[in-house]
Amino acid sequence: MGTLSVAVNLPYKPEVVDSDIDFYNDIESSPLYKMLPANAKEYVKASPHLLEYLHTFPVNTYGIPLFLSELKKDLRKMESPNIIYPVNETTFIHILPDPDDVRNWYIPIEPSFLHNVNLMIPVIKIKLVDMIAGIKEDLISDKERSEVIKKMLALVTVIIPKGMALSQFTGGDLKTQDMKSKLTTFLKTDFTAKDKMKNVKKKHQVPLTPDGKVILTIQQYRAIEYLLIRDMIEMGVLKPFLSDPYIEDISCDGVGPIFIEHKIFKGLKSVIEFTVSSELDEFVVKMAEKIKRPITYRSPIVDATLPDGSRINIVYGTAVSRHGSNFSIRKVNEVPLSILNIIEGNGLDYLSAAYLWICVEYGMSLFVSGETASGKTTLLNAITTFIPPENKIVTIEDTPELTVPHRNWIREVALAKGKSEGGGTSGEVSMFDLLKAALRQRPNQILVGEIRGVEGAVAFGAMQTGHPVMSTFHAASVEKLIQRLCGDPINIPRTYVDNLNLVVIQSAVKRPDGQLVRRMISCNELVGFNPETQGFTFVEMFSWEPVSDTFTWSGKGSSFLLENKVATMLGMPESRKAEIYLEVEKRAKILERLHKAGYTKFWDLFHMMTKIKKQGLLQIGS
Secondary structure, three states, rough: OOOOOOEEEEHHHOOOOOOOOOOOOOHOHHHHHOOOOOOHHHHHOOOOHHHHHHHHHHHHHHHOEEOOOOOOHHHHHHOOOOEEEEEOOOOEEEEOOOOOOEEEEEEEEOOOOOOOOOOOHHHHHHHHHHHHHHHOHHHHHHHHHHHHHHHHHHHHHHOOOOOOOOHHHHHHOOEEHHHHHHHHHHHHOOOOHHHHHHHHHEEEEEEEOOOOOOEEEEHHHHHHHHHHHHOOOHHHHHHHHHOOOEEEEEEEEOEEEEEEOOEEEEEEEEEEOOOHHHHHHHHHHHHHHHHOOOOOOOOOOOEEOOOOOOEEEEOOOOOOOOOOOOEEEEEEOOOOOOHHHHHHOOOHHHHHHHHHHHHHHHOOOOEEEOOOOOOOOHHHHHHHHHHOOOOOOOEEOOOOOOOOOOOOOEEEEEOOOOOOOOOOOOOOOHHHHHHHHOOOOOOOOEEEEOOOOOOHHHHHHHHHOOOEEEEOOOOOHHHHHHHHHHHHOOOOOHHHHOOOEEEEEEEEEEOOOOEEEEEEEEEEEEEEEOOOOOOOEEEEEEEOOOOOOOOEOOOOOOOOOHHHHHHHHHOOHHHHHHHHHHHHHHHHHHHHHHHHHOOHHHHHHHHHHHHHHOOOOOOOOO
16 A cells, blocks of 8 residues: 555644654663663563654643553543553553543554655665565565565665764765655656655755665654555554554544544544545555555445454445545454354353353254444354354355364355456356355355345255254344344244244443443344244343342243253253253353352353363263
């Protein structure tokens, strides 16, 4: 992606940095450095640009920020956060309060943050363009391309040694390059650079050595190296946002700031903003090209997946979006949340998780249903650890989000017409097509990312033939779910609906303290269809109590699935069917013990559950 100029709208007036301080070679000469806590000193030693940023920050007004290596949930209660935390080796995030707005400030601190090198980059690009042209991009990875750019940058630049003036370094033989005249050829082919050069005055010149190398300070060199890789190889200005593990959603509504939803600090506004509509248009076009899903005026909407797995929606141009191009990114966790992670957040409890464990293990079909961003996919993904480890799984999605821990896993993704993975043209492969194909692959479980249309009929057909299906669905209650299933465009016959065994209702709810949390509102068994009343019978197994924020096993002793499905599969006589409820309690204790033993991570939990099963501890009645 080409370099784009976006505004950095700092919420304070930057302090003047003392030019005598050598941030890269002698940081201990800084009085502010001596005031920093020990952990902050370690950060600035490794990343001197962080100390530069702190020198521009009005410490006398706000105080020295609190430096944290990780963010804990109790920080949510902090009313005026002034916190800096790292998101990778070079980038830090500063959370700063805004007394005039409900959204606080989100300030990415990158190596290029304080150094305006945009006027030097086109000159360097001229020198790199011939070298880059000789590289066959399809033969090397992004990491390898980054290394090539670093090596080429070192060949066309030279760094002024510590403590030496520019005139000393060049020995008085300073060669300069008038950007306006020298860039003529380059500007004809680089429209981004052409736009940037409109406001560049002729008097601005870039210092060169006699052999034509660009002369830079170490700060400028680090900034340019970072920007070239960030904008040419990676996702441009979005890099710090995509690197931040605490971000859930990133959105740009048009010209203006980038907004984010933070796991700890909730809604925040970034100091990075687009100020010109054409710049924003150019950015989304390049972003679409980067993910091999070109966007045009004729096809202005794209739903796709970023290289890190995050889901992105792009809307291009003012014809369909009156405020200009916009995009929304829903980030995914690198490691999926486990069921124990969700229990830690009180999304459900051990008993309800144990109940789901038994139902999933014995082949019940279930839907996790709820509104957008209620945690449906997260919960469905966590439930996959309950599927027996020897099973064969097929997942079908339009945008890949599910991560299944099983080795025997076929992952299939729908393909829009004319947008193949390699960037060429292709025929359409819908979720309906993939679901039909999955039935021929003899899976033990079929997972559908979301049922929205005609694929629903095939899913229910699969349930009728004995294939357990698990999916997410948009409906806020069991009644609404049934209405949507039986109406357009899904049109499931009402007599088929009870092939679905379980409906878990998931929701994002506000607690009395105003905090937005995700909870399993209820877990319901679909028992049957009454032809006379044209109604459905369902039993609520678990319900969430909002006042106490706890879960009640309201269906204990009256589970149709446990008594008439699972117990029957196990050959349990009528007199012993009540023992199935003891199994739920036993498995709840197993989950609790695994939790206390520290097996909370997704993969660790699955491996331990596999060991437990292999040892025969999950046999009913054992």
